[in-house]
Structures are given as structure tokens and as C-alpha cells.
Amino acid sequence: MEINREAEYMEKLGQGDHKSFDALFVLYHPRVKNFLLGFIKDEEEACDMAQDIFFKVWTNRESISKVASLKAYLYRMARNMVYDYFEHNLVKESYEQKLQSSSNDYSDLIEEDFYARELSILIDIAIEQMPEQRRRIFKMSRKDGLSNEEISQKLEINKRTVENHITQALADLREILKNTSLLLF
Incomplete structure (x- = not known):
């Protein structure tokens, strides 16, 4: 023209x-x-x-x-x-990646929470199956937060006996968890 x-x-x-x-x-x-x-x-x-x-x-x-x-x-x-088109697409892709990542993170958190609850239930069951003295000492140590010395004084038993019970309780839990970890994961 x-x-x-x-x-x-x-x-x-x-x-x-x-x-x-x-x-x-x-x-x-x-x-x-x-x-x-x-x-x-x-x-x-x-x-x-x-x-x-x-x-x-x-x-x-x-x-x-x-x-x-x-x-x-x-x-x-x-x-x-x-320029605006490409800038918009970069922002959109970044947002989608963050959204996907947070969605995956959220799914992972839900799954981890589920496994943590299942694991907690299994531990409680295992503790309840321990002999009475071992169960009582383990609960005093782990749930009540008492030291081995405090437990030995309360139960009027030797501190070394308390240590042995806790060691055996932890060994029992490790064995049970080792056998059940295949079911959980």
C-alpha cells in the first residue's frame, strides 16, 4: 500500500x-x-x-x-x-508446578500420618503384650519420662534391673516392627 x-x-x-x-x-x-x-x-x-x-x-x-x-x-x-504470552506461560507453569508439588506433599503427609498412626497402634499392642513388670517399667520410662534412677526408686528395684527391662522391651519392639514393616510399607 x-x-x-x-x-x-x-x-x-x-x-x-x-x-x-x-x-x-x-x-x-x-x-x-x-x-x-x-x-x-x-x-x-x-x-x-x-x-x-x-x-x-x-x-x-x-x-x-x-x-x-x-x-x-x-x-x-x-x-x-x-513477551506477555511467554511471561504468562512461565508464571502459569511455575504455579502448576507448585500446585502439583504441594498436592504431592499433602498426599505424602496424609500417607505419612496414616502410617504413623498404624505404627503407634502396633507399638501399643506390642507393649501391652510384654510381661507386666517390663511393660510397667517401659511405660514409666517412655510415656511418663522418668529416668532409670527414678523408676528404680519408685519400684524399689535395682537400677540395673530397670535398664535390662528397657533394653529387652526395645529389643521386643524392634523385632515386632521388623516383622510388620513389610506390611506397612
């Missing part, structure tokens, strides 16, 4: 002339679309983006009618739209 005719269309565009807009659209839309397509490789998306650019041209027709080169202006708009 010759420069004088484009200038005439631009002037009439600023006045709201639809025919001038249509002529500029027919001339530049395919070029802008192909420019966009070269970057984003999605024809439908490129077409939508080109439509958005020309919608902005029509919406801002009064100010755009005063630009020196519509072609340069359109390509600058298209370039900025490509």
Missing part, C-alpha cells in the same frame, strides 16, 4: 471510519498473525492475539491515527504481546 493512501486511512481511522479500519486490517492482519505464529507456533493462538491487537487499534484509534508508521506500531504491539 502506498504511503499516502495509508496516511489517508490512518487519518480516517482516527475519525472512526470503519472502511479505513477494514482496509488496514485486510493489509496487516495476515502479516501480524504470521509474525506471531513464528514465535508461538500455535495458529489459533496467533490468530486470537492478532485479533486482540486490532481490537486495541480500533479502541485506541484516535491516538493510533497519529503514529508515524502503523506497520512499526503493529509489530511493536505484537512483540510486546509475545
Whole structure:
């Protein structure tokens, strides 16, 4: 299109002339679309983006009618739209990765909580199956937080006996947990 005719269309565009807009659209839309397509490789998306650019041209027709080169202006708009497109996609991908990661973390936490509860139940069952003296000493040590010395004084038994009971209780628990770990995990 010759420069004088484009200038005439631009002037009439600023006045709201639809025919001038249509002529500029027919001339530049395919070029802008192909420019966009070269970057984003999605024809439908490129077409939508080109439509958005020309919608902005029509919406801002009064100010755009005063630009020196519509072609340069359109390509600058298209370039900025490509930047926005890729920036938006990066943000979207980052969000999706975080969402997926937090979803996996949440699932892992639920599963870990389930296994922890199951393990706690198994330990309680194993403790209840211990001989009475061993069970009492182990509960005083682990659940009540008493030291071996305090337990020996309360039960009026030797401290070494308390240590032996706790050692044997822990060995019993290890054996039971070793056999049941295959069921849990």
C-alpha cells in the first residue's frame, strides 16, 4: 500500500471510519498473525492475539491515527504481546508446578500420618503384650519420662534391673516392627 493512501486511512481511522479500519486490517492482519505464529507456533493462538491487537487499534484509534508508521506500531504491539504470552506461560507453569508439588506433599503427609498412626497402634499392642513388670517399667520410662534412677526408686528395684527391662522391651519392639514393616510399607 502506498504511503499516502495509508496516511489517508490512518487519518480516517482516527475519525472512526470503519472502511479505513477494514482496509488496514485486510493489509496487516495476515502479516501480524504470521509474525506471531513464528514465535508461538500455535495458529489459533496467533490468530486470537492478532485479533486482540486490532481490537486495541480500533479502541485506541484516535491516538493510533497519529503514529508515524502503523506497520512499526503493529509489530511493536505484537512483540510486546509475545513477551506477555511467554511471561504468562512461565508464571502459569511455575504455579502448576507448585500446585502439583504441594498436592504431592499433602498426599505424602496424609500417607505419612496414616502410617504413623498404624505404627503407634502396633507399638501399643506390642507393649501391652510384654510381661507386666517390663511393660510397667517401659511405660514409666517412655510415656511418663522418668529416668532409670527414678523408676528404680519408685519400684524399689535395682537400677540395673530397670535398664535390662528397657533394653529387652526395645529389643521386643524392634523385632515386632521388623516383622510388620513389610506390611506397612
